[in-house]
Amino acid sequence: MSAAKKMPGKPATEMFDDIPVLQRKWRAALRPGDRLPRYEDVMLGSLGRLADHIALLKGDGTLELSRSGRYVQKWLGEERWDIPLAELAPDCATALSEVAASALKNGRPHQASAHCVRDGMVRTYDLLALPTASRWGATLVGAYVNERGAQYNLLDAIFSATDDAVVSLATLRDANGQPFDFQVVHHNKSAELLLEVASGGLLWRQIGQGTSLLAAAEIMEFLLKAVSGGRGEQLEIESDGRYLRMSATAFADVISLTISDVTAMKRRDASFRLLFDNNPMPMWVFDAETKQFLSVNDAAVQHYGYSRAAFLRMKLHEIWPEDEWESHAEALERVGETYHSPRNWRHLRADGSEIEVLTFGRRVPFNDRDGYLVAVADITERRKAEARIAYMAHHDGLTDLPNREYFQERLKQALDQAAGKRVGVLYIDLDLFKNINDSFGHPSGDRVLKQVAERLATAVRGVNLAARLGGDEFAVILAADVSPNEASACATLLIDMLKAPYDIDGQEMVIGASIGIALSPGDGTTSEELMRNADMALYRAKSDGGGVHHFFEREMDLQAQKRRDMEVDLRRAFANGEFELHYQPLVSIASDRISGFESLLRWRHPDKGMISPAEFIPVAEDIGLITQLGEWVLREACHEAVKWPSDVKVAVNLSPAQFRSRNLVQVVISALAQSGLSPKRLELEITESIFLAETDANLAILHQLRELGVGISMDDFGTGYSSLSYLRSFPFDKIKIDRSFVKDLAQRPDCVAIVRAISGLGRSLNITTTAEGVETEDQLDWLRAEGCNEVQGFLFSAARPAAEIAKLLAEFGQRASRAA
Template sequence: MIAAKKTSGKSSTEMFDDVPVLRRKWHAALRPGESLPRYEDVMLGSLGKLADHIVLLKHNETVLEVSRTGRYIQKWLEDDRWDIPLSALPPDCATALGEAAACALATSRPYLAAAHCVRDGVVQTYDILALPTFSRWGGTLIGTYVNERAPKYNLLDAIFSTTDEGVLSLATIRDLSGQPFDFQIVHHNQGTSRLLKLPSSGLLWHRLSAGGNLLCLPEVIERLLAVVNSGDRDQFEIDSDDRNLRLGVTAFGDILSLTISDVTALKRREASFRLLFDNNPMPMWVFDAETTGFLSVNDAAVQHYGYSRATFLRMKIRDIWPEDEWVIHTEALQQIGDAFYSGRHWRHLKADGSEIQVLTYGRRVSFEGRDGYLVAVVDITERRKAEARIAYMAHHDGLTNLPNRELYQDRLKQALEQAEPGNKRVAVLCVDLDLFKNVNDSFGHPMGDRLLKQVADRLRSEVRGSNLVARLGGDEFAVILASDVSPKQASGFATRLIQILSAGYDIDGIEVVIGASIGIALSPGDGTTSEELMRNADMALYRAKSDGGGVHRFFEREMDRQAQRRRDMEFDLRRAFANGEFELHYQPLVDIAADRISGFESLLRWRHPEKGMISPAEFIPVAEDIGLITPLGEWVLREACNEAMKWPSGIKVAVNLSPVQFRSRNLVQVVISALANSGLSPRRLELEITESLFLAETEANLAILHQLRELGVSISMDDFGTGYSSLSYLRSFPFDKIKIDRSFVKDLAERSDCVAIVRAISGLGRSLNITTTAEGVETIDQLDWLRAEGCNEVQGFLFSAAKPAAEVEALLCKFGERASQAA
């Protein structure tokens, strides 16, 4: 039971003395291991006068009940009942107590809060301290201390006294006949004194007829008298030299309520608005929100639209709209609020009848006492033209003005969608120019560009209607025939196109002749999507180019199977390199004069886990195409050098280099690394290249060859005599060895021309002090011919096929025995 003593409330200072006492009492009662102290230890005994300020709340599950209240609390609540739900109390008190109790329960700690109660316009602030406790009778009890914090204040007086506006009341003074003729100030706030620049004592009970302030002006008194007589309201403005005041008047019988607002800044903003409006380079106007008539237009609008100002002010906003947009303009106008921005562009009419495209920005304004909209106009006509041009350029080739790949793919998808319901055929033709590279190489790229323009003109003249021709890039074009074409029609069109494109071109008096190859794919048989048709037409084009060019080929399923095999090989190659499926075999190089092995050529082999040995002729070109040959070549160099270190010191190792390895530009560093890691002498390493290396970037490749030669490495030209310029290459670089191609060795005993070629190459080698090696030696007769013609070195099946590294020692021993027997 809480002991209650009478109290009249406590001061703010006393309250803050009580709060620490109650907090300490709560913490002192908290026992080790318990989350809350017991109710008896906190709320019973030694509370004294504090008991009058405490309300005991009982928490049952989710409901709070008022269990006990002190006298001060009963007065605060205006209710002395006990054992009632909290919701039965006045809402302001119930909310404050409920929030404080909820926070105390959530934290299991004392919680201090503040509450503001308003009674009859009077505001009182209270401090509330909620103390959660554990009850041995079950549940949780919250002892809540309440006391006012600060003096009370009148809410209405506080609002009126703190507002920037002047608020005052005037009493009407009537004459003997009952007519109003004067007014007396009976109440005012501080805002009135400030705005009228007079002390409060000089205003209260002051009669307006006595003069002395702006309210005493005759025109003001006249407006006030009119309000008293009509019982209505009025609003007007009065101006002095330095200020503008707006007065609002309302009559309550003979009492007038008057509000005074300082609108000086507003007036200045309006003046600035006029200045910005009139002199703004952007077209602007104000139109009436109700009638949509123009209320004002600035000079920029007059000049831009071409209407005179007088004409503008006789027009309505719809007069500048094109008639076909009246409905959507009107609907948009009905939906705008206080401010708007046109999310779309609009069309406007100028005085000369021309159209412009604009964006509009606006806001609702009061203009000369009328509700209107201020509108600013941005002319985007030129911008829209530029955007249209950019959009066109994004879908067209800049050189030929034909559709580009992106537009081509979009139109192909549309054609397929339209053809699908009737199972109609769409043909895709991939067109590639033959010999175009020769034009660029011979005459330069500007000539090539002019040729492409003429090609585009010829294609454009042949491809009409719903069909489309596009440039996909370089000298590659593509055509869509969308009008349900048959294979025969597609074939006839392709034949005619090849003839037209293959006719001569006259460019600045120079006759240029090229050709064209075409690959064709037809839906739905060759594919139902744009990607499938393009891929299959491209495969057909590849077949047409492989067949010599100047022809067209239709897609066949075998092409797809070949492409799939190629894709499978690419995948297997990458996996094989990662899994270490490659190995090196070594074929002996035999010195004819000494009848001994002078070295071994390392040959790459691929042992596929399922397909067995795969020929280098199959996988080397693929490895070059996918860029795998560079890391694979590095592995070959390292492996061959390491293996050669196991051989006698006089035995060399030859390693074939791909032209692709020269593109990486780090080939010299790779060779140096392989020699350094293995410890092999550079003079024991022989690098073999083919003449295809000289077909591109000759100077750069020659520089690399010279760097390799400076290391002490030997450089050999493989397959000598099969190209067009082999002799000129011997002038470009001092080779250490030339290898006679097996095609000359094969028919050496049967064909005199082969003998002549071998004799010439051997003689050339002797003259230039270059070793000559014959490849593909398989018979004793061939060996005898080569020995007779002065060839230095041979290799082939007559001596041994390429063998794994483990069998090299046996080969060396075998030839060693032969040499001993011969001696």
């Protein structure tokens, strides 16, 4: 990755504010009894600007970059998603891997720092990994990344910070052009320390006239030789018990002199034997030509089980398994001065057992022989752990059945080996399983899922495979040239088996199952086609009331397929953070200033672009996603509104499903508390459908919200058949005049009369009136004349992303500042 210019980032002080906020958000989302909080509660909603600094990683073994914010994309130099970390720049990939691995291992947020070099500049980044669990069983890690304010030039830092003395000398020549002395024109701080001279005691001095170590005759001769020869020279001297190594390189009449104190290195060489013998890592020296062991340390003797005498009679190949002799020998032929084993090797211990090792070595002289010093790292246990991780990556953690990834791999293999024979896919969805979770709790639901998995594993054997795809969805591969009748019989057997009662702590629980079937090659020749078509067949089975199986049919209603695709996309969209809020201004007619913004949900599909709320909101309501979406909208809107001026409100639409959930008041309290937004700045918009069901219960919720100080607004007023009675039932703060009356104000007297009546009604009841859909100045003039208080519509602005709010406020002369 390269960076032509510094990436914009937040100051370090803001970073330190962000990390505690994210840590508190993670802890607040952690539910009692859960190891990790849910992904939706941590990473969705209320992130705001922090979302640009978040990289979403998924996978329990090999990590993959699932999503990344704009800032992270600039840091990575990569805009792609759904790619392995190995495809990223190595420094970024290593930093993300290490911080995510620590967070996953410990089950809590992990903070770390990373250093990257770009164009000679060293930049330091702070990282925070937040491990979360998703409803599909996968582990997701949100990694926050931001640059610290300080950065420095690497070359300058090395020159200034190195312990070596670096001195630049200009050659002085006599009248005959012969060099006779040298003048110091530049040096670093280490030069004064190493040569033991006072600060400023070297610069611009002739070394031959000074008293420093440089004035020594052998050094002067060394420098004269360097400038005369025009090449690099080296000299090692002893002075007052110190060993100094000098390296001089001449560039015309300028010499670069580097002086290193090698006293410690000399002492280290003298103590090599001591370090070798007492090193806890197995080490040995072998002859570079004969490959015979020349020396082994105590750790090698203990770890391998050979006596020292036996070791010294052996050659390298005797600790290699015979099947690796050739590959070991070839690897040794390619060894240079140093090496790090390019792969894992197997070694034999004295008892015949095998271990897996990594080896590291360098060429050394040993007792007048050319040898290699080798250190051995035993990774046997690590490899076992990796094998376990690989197993876990392909199996469901709850049921131990193969997971979706492994299912897809096996399905591809079955199709590759089918050679024209039929392969069947059965998609299984549990009926009434949600009732188990709602009535008895998720622990009981998990135990039911385990028993479902046991029954499937018992029934599906041989070359066939049963897997859990996620939630209460399972699937089966029938790989043995299955006929339609056999697939139907298998589905019937599974349905009958799965609907038998489940005993959970003496409590009998009953669920059912619906199954969709697709058979190759008629229903698809690839794993993707078969899984998609089996899923569509499952949708038809569920539509028929459940408890049945259905084959995929090409003539299935295309609208049903589109609807099913929408459901799948919606669930993925919520998990992947594809939703965003746009805000349309509400303008006060009296002051001609923005009095608030209505938050409007938008879905930016990665392939289809923006999808109209009219298309996805009804589907979200049908599949039960609207409540979670509504909670996210509320949290996100409050989090954004707290940044606006204190006199600007935010309006959020509520769905009937949120009232049915019966936790709406708690959700509102939580959103206000987390964001710090004043309740008086929040307006909740409802439609008359809220009153059409469970009126008393819904009215009680509305009164509780009013007691908090939150404003309540009736949307689309005048379009229902009983709106006036609602004004008697509840004291609304605002009524919104539907756009259908505003559209024809200038042409239709009846629209004028309706707007006049609603505005008058509002004045009489001290209720604010807001007109929607204002698009022309004529409409605005009519509304002003009729006494309407607020307006919104394209005349002022369409709904805009949060990033454009400050600009809108500026256009209306309002100062966009953070307000409590």
